[in-house]
Amino acid sequence: MGGEYRIRGNKYPRMRRPRRGRLVVLAVASVAALGMIGWGTLQLIDVFTGNGRKASAAGAKADCETKVTPSGTPSPSATGPLPEPGGITVNVFNATTRSGLAKQTADELKKRGFKIGDVGNAPKEFDKKVKGTGIVLGPAESINGSLPVLATQLTSAERRTxxxxxxxxxDLIIGNSFKALTKKADADKALAALAEPEPTSTAAEQNC
Structure with a gap:
């Protein structure tokens, strides 16, 4: 080599190999590593979220298929058989100023199969103090028995124990708004529904 640049001595400069190949290998390895990390992360997310939701949904579905809640009306299976009208003695009292209502109502109840006890004016605690159609009153143990059965004959009456x-x-205490007993056909339907209540869905089941 001539000119300005000359090689002196017995040492020659060494030429380094290009680094392009090494950089490509490193880039490919990095991409592969990131891909594996991302795939593993997705699997973990699926385990803690996706599969959990599926399990919860499956459990909820199973609950929906097995849970049936009966209506608020007492069922014979839960409280024992409901008494027949012929096994219920009803006292009919008139708390209004209109005469003859107690006897007329008692006669109609008798035609519908109920036994009739006392008939007359209401006791002082109720006389002229019942603003609604009436009050059905009985002992505490009648709440799921004779009381609702009698209430089917005057569905608008207040129930008390x-x-x-x-x-x-x-007792059936006739109030100021009383006009007549519930029509017999409607009362019979109410009595039949009381004896065999249909199951109804709760709010949780509706969400199913």
């Missing part, structure tokens, strides 16, 4: 009351008789 008296824990201190003795005996099994129930």
């Amino acid at each position: 008296d824990a201190a009351r003795k005996g099994k008789d129930v």
